[in-house]
Amino acid sequence: xxxxxxxxxxxxxxxxxxxxxxxxxxxxxxxxxxxxxxxxxxxxxxxxxxxxxxxxxxxxxxxxxxxxxxxxxxxxxxxxxxxxxxxxxxxxxxxxxxxxxxxxxxxxxxxxxxxxxxxxxxxxxxxxxxxxxxxxxxxxxxxxxxxxxxxxxxxxxxxxxxxxxxxxxxxxxxxxxxxxxxxxxxxxxxxxxxxxxxxxxxxxxxxxxxxxxxxxxxxxxxxxxxxxxxxxxxxxxxxxxxxxxx
Numbered sequence: 001x002x003x004x005x006x007x008x009x010x011x012x013x014x015x016x017x018x019x020x021x022x023x024x025x026x027x028x029x030x031x032x033x034x035x036x037x038x039x040x041x042x043x044x045x046x047x048x049x050x051x052x053x054x055x056x057x058x059x060x061x062x063x064x065x066x067x068x069x070x071x072x073x074x075x076x077x078x079x080x081x082x083x084x085x086x087x088x089x090x091x092x093x094x095x096x097x098x099x100x101x102x103x104x105x106x107x108x109x110x111x112x113x114x115x116x117x118x119x120x121x122x123x124x125x126x127x128x129x130x131x132x133x134x135x136x137x138x139x140x141x142x143x144x145x146x147x148x149x150x151x152x153x154x155x156x157x158x159x160x161x162x163x164x165x166x167x168x169x170x171x172x173x174x175x176x177x178x179x180x181x182x183x184x185x186x187x188x189x190x191x192x193x194x195x196x197x198x199x200x201x202x203x204x205x206x207x208x209x210x211x212x213x214x215x216x217x218x219x220x221x222x223x224x225x226x227x228x229x230x231x232x233x234x235x236x237x238x239x240x241x242x243x244x245x246x
Contacts (some may be wrong), residue, residue, distance in 0.1 A: 005050075006035070006084045008243065009043040010234065011095070012068045013074040013106045016041040024068055027052065027061040035087055037095035043069055044090065066234045074110045076102065077234040078241045094243060105239060112183060114206050114238060115231030117215065119174060119197040123227045127194075131162045138162075163193065170225070171197045177218055183209045184210055186237040196225065200237035208232060217243045 007027045016034045023030040026045025035042045043065055052058045059080065066077045084090045095102075121127045132138045137158060166192070174197050175185065184202040191198065203211050215229050
């Protein structure tokens with residue numbers, strides 16, 4: 001019979017009843033339970049695996065319990081596929097040995113949450129047209145009906161450069177709009193030529209409504225941009241808990 005291990009979802013600030021989250025399902029739809037030690041609790045689900053591939057159902061199994069727990073408590077999420085061998089290992093090697101680390105992190109991140117913002121241009125034809133109209137070089141090239149191969153390459157590179165600059169300018173406006181309400185932010189990779197911003201913001205939980213309103217003002221002001229605003233989430237982009245057990 002395979003050894004039952006403990007898949008780690010998150011650390012909770014405080015002691016939580018062992019069966020507090022028994023109604024939740026974790027990895028492979030297994031029931032979630034709590035392991036306590038000292039001033040902290042760890043949300044885990046049983047598993048026979050040593051590692052999980054990054055499949056959608058596994059990501060949902062990993063994140064679901066964390067996102068439910070954060071509705072009631074301050075939590076520190078583990079990164080994907082961290083697994084301890086035994087309950088005792090969770091108590092001694094994680095909750096006890098790393099208690100000072102968790103105290104520091106909860107002091108830094110307690111009472112805070114994460115929200116995500118993506119901004120995209122829905123009409124790239126219009127964007128390219130505006131870029132072209134504002135560039136004397138491109139306007140000059142357009143007047144020539146017989147561009148050489150090198151001129152066509154130059155025109156393409158120039159448009160790409162101007163597009164990059166426009167993205168940076170638009171993104172800076174959005175990031176500046178979050179100033180005063182956001183404690184920090186992390187930018188992620190842009191996907192596709194029409195994505196302007198892909199960022200996560202760290203905000204205080206009691207600032208969520210004012211932050212929502214700030215994003216609403218951005219949407220009204222920039223009607224040519226599509227915003228995808230989401231959250232609150234656990235601090236996936238600001239805390240990266242991992243274990244290295246022998």
